[in-house]
Amino acid sequence: MRLLNFLRSKSFWGSVILAVVLVFVAAFVALKWLKTTTNHDLHIQVPNLDKLDTDQALQKLEEKKLRMVVLDTLDYDKSLPPLTIIEQDPAAGMDVKENRKIYVKINAAGFGKVSMPDLEQLTFRQALATIRSLGLKEGTKSYRTFIGKDVVLGVSQNGKSLKQGDKVLKDSRIDFVLGDGKATLSDEERDVAPAID
Template identity: 45%
Template structure:
């Protein structure tokens, strides 16, 4: 029997139909497994984790069958509690599948410390912008008799003298002690020390 005639026999057609049926069945099984494996059609809404502690985050995500991964902390934000979630990805309200990992950033416990530069014998015009650029606030300005007016004689924090190189938290209020040549000619001790606030009043 020739090969061409064999193609039209009942035996060949029967095996061909069986092969086609087997392939279709395998395709359906594969698609069903793939749908189950990828959680096709499943949607879990990501909760808002902002301002929550890690313990609270884990409790919420565990209930939703989600996971979390902690990434680098952001800069300190005083509007968020220390060590609370400040950023998350995916964002709150997005829909994800089961076991999805949520990336979060925590708010640091406080502002970072910054070293005090050596501003002694610098002018007030130089000192104030330098301190503000480093994240500090300028508080009271006190004047003392000195040959150079508006020259920085001391830096103080909460009444204590600060040495150059010391570290303070950002946003700390630093008071300036400046020289005033006009005070050299005053004889009365009570007039030897004058103070103004940060606005110059």
């Protein structure tokens, strides 16, 4: 009974109304404070950093009060200038806040080196697929007498014979020595007894 009387009293309802008003005032003040401290309405447009070197990009970003973070150096793309920006995040034209980090990826200064795999005794088609997957190109082909046609007998570059593990620059050409398929096996190699007349 006392509880019901208290819930009907003016002091209870006055406290409820005062609490609701205080919550609304606190929320209004908090939102206004957040709007001013986070620069809610202030946006900076991200500049286009494509093909700029890091010094130029850094200067451009500092003018707009943005920061640059280099994420990675990507494989060399010869269609683009070396050591220039080729990717950025956020993209150019996006609206961001002041002091935002702009993440960039840079074109390498030149081609990196790869290790030569063991290509001997593979077919030319298998060997070609393997070197292309490493970023190498097909050079010249020469043939030597061998039983297997288009079987890789050796690889070279600029006249120097290559073996497994040798380092070569990506995008360079690899020359092949292939079997011509014209050799035949002797009776002994075929392990067949000669015919008796």
